[in-house]
Amino acid sequence: MLKPDRIVSTTCPYCGVGCNLQLHIQGDTIYKVTTPFDAPVNKGNLCVKGRFGYDFVYHPRRVTTPLIRKSPQQPGSRTQAFDRAEWREVSWDEALEYTADRLVEIYQRDGARAMAAYCCAKATNEDNYLLQKMYRALFRTNHIDHCTRLCHAASVVALQMAVGSSAMSNTADEVVDNDVFILTGSNTTENHPIIALQMKAAIQKHGAKLIVADPRRIEMVDYAVLWLAQKPGTDVPLFSAMAHVILKENRYNQEFIDARTENFAEFAASMEKFTPEYAESITGVSRDKIIEAARLYAGAHNAAIYWSLGIPEHSHGTANALSLINLALLTGHIGRRGNGLNPLRGQNNVQGASDSGAMPWHYPGYQSVANEDAAQKFERAWNIEPGGLNRKLGLTTTEILGNVQPNGVRALYIMGENPMMSEPNLNHTRHQMEQLEFVVAQDLFINESGAFADVFLPAASWAEKEGTFTNTDRRVQRVRQAISPRGQARADWQIVCDLAQRIEKRLGRPTARWDYTHPAQVLEEMGSLVPEYAGVRYHRIENLGLQVPVLDDEHPGTPFLFAESFPRGRGKFHPLEYVPSAEMPDDDYPFILTTGRVLEHWHGGTLTRNSGLNDLWPEALIEINPEDAARLGVAPNGPVRVTSRRGTIVLRARVTSKAVRGVVFIPFFYGPAAANLLTNDVVDPQAKIPEYKVSAVRITPVEESELPDPQAFQSRGRY
Amino acid sequence: MSESISLTINGQPVTVPAGTTLLKAAEQAGISIPTICYHDYCTANGLCRLCVVEVEGSRTLVASCVAKAAPNMQVQTHSERVLRARRTVLEMLEASVDLSEAPEIQAFSQELNADPQRFPDAEKRQPPVVDDNPMYVRDYAKCVLCWRCVQVCAEDAQYTFAINFTGRGFETQIGTFFEKPLPDTSCVFCGQCVGVCPTNALKPKRQWLMEQGYSTDEIMDMTRTERRRRKRAPLSAE
Numbered sequence: 026m027l028k029p030d031r032i033v034s035t036t037c038p039y040c041g042v043g044c045n046l047q048l049h050i051q052g053d054t055i056y057k058v059t060t061p062f063d064a065p066v067n068k069g070n071l072c073v074k075g076r077f078g079y080d081f082v083y084h085p086r087r088v089t090t091p092l093i094r095k096s097p098q099q100p101g102s103r104t105q106a107f108d109r110a111e112w113r114e115v116s117w118d119e120a121l122e123y124t125a126d127r128l129v130e131i132y133q134r135d136g137a138r139a140m141a142a143y144c145c146a147k148a149t150n151e152d153n154y155l156l157q158k159m160y161r162a163l164f165r166t167n168h169i170d171h172c173t174r175l176c177h178a179a180s181v182v183a184l185q186m187a188v189g190s191s192a193m194s195n196t197a198d199e200v201v202d203n204d205v206f207i208l209t210g211s212n213t214t215e216n217h218p219i220i221a222l223q224m225k226a227a228i229q230k231h232g233a234k235l236i237v238a239d240p241r242r243i244e245m246v247d248y249a250v251l252w253l254a255q256k257p258g259t260d261v262p263l264f265s266a267m268a269h270v271i272l273k274e275n276r277y278n279q280e281f282i283d284a285r286t287e288n289f290a291e292f293a294a295s296m297e298k299f300t301p302e303y304a305e306s307i308t309g310v311s312r313d314k315i316i317e318a319a320r321l322y323a324g325a326h327n328a329a330i331y332w333s334l335g336i337p338e339h340s341h342g343t344a345n346a347l348s349l350i351n352l353a354l355l356t357g358h359i360g361r362r363g364n365g366l367n368p369l370r371g372q373n374n375v376q377g378a379s380d381s382g383a384m385p386w387h388y389p390g391y392q393s394v395a396n397e398d399a400a401q402k403f404e405r406a407w408n409i410e411p412g413g414l415n416r417k418l419g420l421t422t423t424e425i426l427g428n429v430q431p432n433g434v435r436a437l438y439i440m441g442e443n444p445m446m447s448e449p450n451l452n453h454t455r456h457q458m459e460q461l462e463f464v465v466a467q468d469l470f471i472n473e474s475g476a477f478a479d480v481f482l483p484a485a486s487w488a489e490k491e492g493t494f495t496n497t498d499r500r501v502q503r504v505r506q507a508i509s510p511r512g513q514a515r516a517d518w519q520i521v522c523d524l525a526q527r528i529e530k531r532l533g534r535p536t537a538r539w540d541y542t543h544p545a546q547v548l549e550e551m552g553s554l555v556p557e558y559a560g561v562r563y564h565r566i567e568n569l570g571l572q573v574p575v576l577d578d579e580h581p582g583t584p585f586l587f588a589e590s591f592p593r594g595r596g597k598f599h600p601l602e603y604v605p606s607a608e609m610p611d612d613d614y615p616f617i618l619t620t621g622r623v624l625e626h627w628h629g630g631t632l633t634r635n636s637g638l639n640d641l642w643p644e645a646l647i648e649i650n651p652e653d654a655a656r657l658g659v660a661p662n663g664p665v666r667v668t669s670r671r672g673t674i675v676l677r678a679r680v681t682s683k684a685v686r687g688v689v690f691i692p693f694f695y696g697p698a699a700a701n702l703l704t705n706d707v708v709d710p711q712a713k714i715p716e717y718k719v720s721a722v723r724i725t726p727v728e729e730s731e732l733p734d735p736q737a738f739q740s741r742g743r744y
Numbered sequence: 745m746s747e748s749i750s751l752t753i754n755g756q757p758v759t760v761p762a763g764t765t766l767l768k769a770a771e772q773a774g775i776s777i778p779t780i781c782y783h784d785y786c787t788a789n790g791l792c793r794l795c796v797v798e799v800e801g802s803r804t805l806v807a808s809c810v811a812k813a814a815p816n817m818q819v820q821t822h823s824e825r826v827l828r829a830r831r832t833v834l835e836m837l838e839a840s841v842d843l844s845e846a847p848e849i850q851a852f853s854q855e856l857n858a859d860p861q862r863f864p865d866a867e868k869r870q871p872p873v874v875d876d877n878p879m880y881v882r883d884y885a886k887c888v889l890c891w892r893c894v895q896v897c898a899e900d901a902q903y904t905f906a907i908n909f910t911g912r913g914f915e916t917q918i919g920t921f922f923e924k925p926l927p928d929t930s931c932v933f934c935g936q937c938v939g940v941c942p943t944n945a946l947k948p949k950r951q952w953l954m955e956q957g958y959s960t961d962e963i964m965d966m967t968r969t970e971r972r973r974r975k976r977a978p979l980s981a982e
Contacts, residue, residue: 026844026845026944026955027951027954027955051954054954054960056948056950056951056954057948057950057951058948059939060939062784062785068785069785069901069936069939070896070901070902070934070936070939071934071935071936071939072932072934073879073932073933073934073935076879076933076934076935076938076939076948077879077880077933077935077948077949077950080950080964083960083961083963083964084964085961085964085965214932218932218934222901222902222903225903229899229903230899624932625933637878637879637949637950640878641877641878641879641927641933739927740927740928741927741928742924742927742928742929742930742931743904743929743930743931743932744930
């Protein structure tokens with residue numbers, strides 16, 4: 026029997042739940058993962074990714090030596106190099122000197138507008154803080170963003186508009202205190218598996234009632250008292266009709282509205298048109314169900330709303346999120362234990378990367394780059410001459426690639442992201458990537474985006490470095506080095522500091538400080554600039570994470586938000602209009618395609634496709650309703666071609682009543698049939714988030730031989 | 745429940761809240777009772793009978809993990825009768841199950857002077873290792889039927905219901921419906937079952953392969969089909 030040399034406590038690198046892990050290690054090999062049964066977040070439970078998905082660390086495809094492309098790449102003809110033969114192994118010194126030379130050359134020629142960086146919601150707070158600092162302090166650009174733009178950007182914008190803060194307002198396990206909760210746009214059992222367990226227990230053991238509003242018959246529907254299967258993109262009429270019913274039946278909380286909110290009258294007037302009948306005609310949900318849901322939610326003592334990407338990933342995502350916020354303000358179901366608004370954050374550290382300033386409009390702590398006081402504060406902190414920092418809002422994730430052109434973005438630094446899988450309309454993304462003059466990839470694997478790079482910087486995995494992640498309920502938790510980095514891999518924060526010093530020298534700037542010896546010093550610097558993190562110190566979170574805001578060294582953290590007031594003062598109601606999705610089905614493209622994830626894979630799949638997890642779910646499957654499949658002549662597991670106005674892919678069909686008629690689902694992790702070749706790159710005007718959840722496609726059965734990998738099939742019985 | 749109950753454990757007066765089990769009441773009094781199937785975070789079922797105690801007035805020994813404290817109860821946790829019962833439970837387990845990777849149970853055996861050879865003619869249960877998925881193996885020769893895995897798969901955690909008891913009597917085993925391979929069941933491979941297994945009957949595949957001498961790199965080089973092929977080798981060798 027294998028006995029561990031040591032057991033290291035750390036935080037799971039996959040989703041935003043932030044489960045506590047114990048890595049059992051012999052030599053430098055992690056062979057088993059357990060979790061303490063008294064872990065505050067996950068209470069002894071894990072999902073397949075957390076318990077078994079760590080083996081990417083050892084995958085033979087992992088890059089552990091710095092690489093430079095053998096053939097020089099030109100804008101317009103840049104190619105992808107997956108084959109290691111196309112790369113030259115180099116020393117760290119050569120790789121970083123080369124990177125610094127090229128970045129500085131482009132910056133000195135074209136200025137700040139040419140420079141852009143993708144930070145990473147998988148990396149630590151410290152890694153992200155430093156990369157945004159490098160780009161802001163040295164290249165004077167705010168073109169810094171990360172994949173939050175592609176996931177909860179609209180939730181963030183809506184929450185900032187309405188209450189002034191953009192995180193989950195409750196702690197996840199407060200769900201047991203709910204009498205009623207609404208779950209919408211979240212396939213929780215697959216994407217936040219541990220929160221789903223808490224939801225199931227809340228229902229089965231504590232008597233909570235669940236209302237699911239989702240166009241797919243997700244597993245949580247089995248536990249729901251009501252399933253509102255709205256057509257994709259019709260969230261505003263659905264939730265506004267609930268508000269209409271609450272208003273008409275006088276079920277709103279007048280006391281709360283008077284004391285804590287504003288703009289009620291204007292909002293109430295705009296809800297007038299959203300009768301249940303009108304909503305039924307648009308959403309396909311029967312008026313009776315809408316009325317029942319409204320009464321249940323408004324009548325509950327403790328009620329909360331949980332949502333995920335089905336709400337924000339629309340061309341009207343901000344309005345979708347506002348329609349949920351309006352409901353909470355109307356009923357006063359916010360600001361108490363078990364009452365709140367809870368966007369379930371996707372990535373392990375998407376909350377933290379956003380808090381750390383990996384955003385084009387904000388310094389760390391959501392301090393606007395356009396705010397003079399904020400800019401001066403960061404100039405002082407980073408040793409920059411007055412007026413040195415750029416006051417102009419930067420470009421967002423999708424805009425950065427959209428602006429690759431001679432007078433726009435020329436150089437892109439990609440830390441751990443994979444836009445070539447995660448951006449909408451990938452054929453366009455590819456074209457834009459090809460136009461770049463210089464690309465740096467800092468990652469574990471040469472993924473679809475890293476393959477475009479000129480230089481590849483091998484990063485240490487989460488098990489090989491120190492740092493912190495901030496989970497979905499704002500808990501800052503420790504990430505610990507369990508094993509030594511494989512090969513020559515280095516921690517992201519070390520790579521950035523080393524590179525920044527080389528760039529600083531070339532630019533002849535006074536140092537903004539890069540001589541950290543431990544990430545704890547980075548978090549301390551961030552805490553001195555971000556009031557919410559002021560009291561988060563490594564020695565305080567050795568055993569147990571702290572939930573931000575943590576305002577000083579004595580502050581105990583904040584399990585739920587808005588008890589006394591909202592950060593913006595009063596909660597603001599927003600009047601809403603129904604705006605249809607940009608692309609609706611028609612005779613040529615009769616199906617609505619919605620995209621998302623599966624339990625076994627993580628986002629673009631850089632980690633999970635290089636793990637044993639891939640054996641469990643080796644290919645993407647399109648979920649299609651049995652009636653639709655029968656009409657088209659699609660057999661179970663049969664190959665189909667799916668075509669949109671932007672691209673086409675071939676994959677197997679999963680014929681299942683999980684899909685409703687007319688709506689199909691494809692997960693986006695699978696490179697050989699990338700769902701995002703099909704999706705629409707239209708964005709929400711306020712949040713700039715693309716419309717992943719609604720695009721029109723047509724489906725035709727094809728031959729087995731047209732599949733990208735006919736052998737990949739794995740039969741599975743899970744829901 | 746605010747009502748409190750006073751009882752006597754090994755002659756020592758103890759007061760506990762109503763609803764407290766004898767196991768927890770003893771723990772409060774500083775008395776440790778050995779358990780196998782019991783787990784703090786699972787529903788107790790009194791299956792293994794190692795936690796039995798003697799209650800005055802009760803004809804049989806009672807399982808302390810499920811029996812609730814009652815007013816004026818007189819409990820003996822380490823009487824000769826109790827110790828003999830525990831010893832026998834362990835001796836029967838030793839006779840039929842591979843406990844080589846269950847150090848806790850071995851420690852109990854030592855402590856109670858259980859004789860592993862007391863039932864020399866007993867038949868060991870030796871079902872083959874089930875290696876039907878890329879995440880973990882199931883070696884039911886090591887299974888003591890504590891039921892924890894079934895419970896966490898069901899309402900104690902996961903609500904997935906992929907496994908349950910199959911067979912009867914000596915043939916009783918944990919299994920899937922219709923003996924389907926795990927990937928074809930409702931299993932989501934959360935591994936909660938692996939997390940609560942007390943005997944290493946359930947084990948991560950990576951650990952299992954390493955114990956057979958494969959190196960980290962060799963394991964990572966195995967493709968899905970290669971791993972499948974390898975699973976047959978150790979079985980046919982037996």
